[in-house]
Amino acid sequence: MWQRVHVLQAPAPFWWPLGYPALVALAFNLGGFTPLAAQAVSVLSGALVAPLVFWWVGDISPTHQNTSGTSAGALVAGLAAAVGGELLQLSMSVMADASALMWALFSVLALLRYTRDRRARWWVLSLLALALATLTRWIFGGLIAPWLIVFALTWWRAARPQRALTHALASALLPLPLAFVQAGALLPATLMGHSWVVAWNPLDAFGRVFDNPDGHFVYALPVAAFYAQPIAHPYYLFPLLAPLVLIGAWALRRAPL
Structure with missing residues (x-):
């Protein structure tokens, strides 16, 4: 390519x-x-x-x-x-x-x-x-x-x-x-x-072990938990995102449209 x-x-x-x-x-x-x-x-x-x-x-x-x-x-x-x-x-x-x-x-x-x-x-x-x-x-x-x-x-x-x-x-x-x-x-x-599309299943979001044409893969976390980490893991965004999202949502409750 x-x-x-x-x-x-x-x-x-x-x-x-x-x-x-x-x-x-x-x-x-x-x-x-x-x-x-x-x-x-x-x-x-x-x-x-x-x-x-x-x-x-x-x-x-x-x-x-x-x-x-x-x-x-x-x-x-x-x-x-x-x-x-x-x-x-x-x-x-x-x-x-x-x-x-x-x-x-x-x-x-x-x-x-x-x-x-x-x-x-x-x-x-x-x-x-x-x-x-x-x-x-x-x-x-x-x-x-x-x-x-x-x-x-x-x-x-x-x-x-x-x-x-x-x-x-x-x-x-x-x-x-x-x-x-x-x-x-x-x-x-x-x-x-593509194998990612043909073999895709919504339940894969909760899986940790996958077999596909690229090989056998075992992950420490389920897929959904891994991609949810930016919400609360300090590595991705500090200060923590989740508390600030809640504070921001509360502050916007009376904001004009």
């Missing part, structure tokens, strides 16, 4: 999304065909996450809305992102997670601007960034539904709702070129025939 993307050719059919390989291909052409060039993509992407989180939280904080100062919440959020164990790990690995998170945060910031002035440029930027996040890690496609809800709420009772139709059309057309590029490398049979 790397030999093909290094010369900017579409990779052979495989079921991973193309967003991260595209960034790595660019890094190869800038820094040479070495593992360090691929790792640099994750390092730079992860390094951008903390300032983007700081910007995001500061942009929605009451302190920012009422004054020009920086909120304590933005500082805490930025520092928490910067020292979070999981982000540090993802930033050092040749994996797509840090890059996908970076694109998703860019999309969030553009979406926030769009909700305030309804300018098409912010909606377009948000859509493109979300498309890149999805084409980097499939799971970020789950943000499409809440993005559409925000779009609907933004135009609810608007003075000129006809503009929403143009922006909605952009929602359908803008991601198409990226989707066509991805479809050229992703054959349906490749995805649907």
Whole structure:
């Protein structure tokens, strides 16, 4: 795969999304065909996450809305992102997670601007960034539904709702070129025939022992427990996420919609 993307050719059919390989291909052409060039993509992407989180939280904080100062919440959020164990790990690995998170945060910031002035440029930027996040890690496609809800709420009772139709059309057309590029490398049979899809069972979330074409695997924790660790394990995010989520939910109970 790397030999093909290094010369900017579409990779052979495989079921991973193309967003991260595209960034790595660019890094190869800038820094040479070495593992360090691929790792640099994750390092730079992860390094951008903390300032983007700081910007995001500061942009929605009451302190920012009422004054020009920086909120304590933005500082805490930025520092928490910067020292979070999981982000540090993802930033050092040749994996797509840090890059996908970076694109998703860019999309969030553009979406926030769009909700305030309804300018098409912010909606377009948000859509493109979300498309890149999805084409980097499939799971970020789950943000499409809440993005559409925000779009609907933004135009609810608007003075000129006809503009929403143009922006909605952009929602359908803008991601198409990226989707066509991805479809050229992703054959349906490749995805649907993959062992992770064919042999998948919801009960696997509670299992620890698995046998698949890659081998025999025994894990210390059930799959669901492993992926739930970021809620309370200090390695992933400190201070602990769970208490802060509860405090935040309580604080938002009277927040205006």
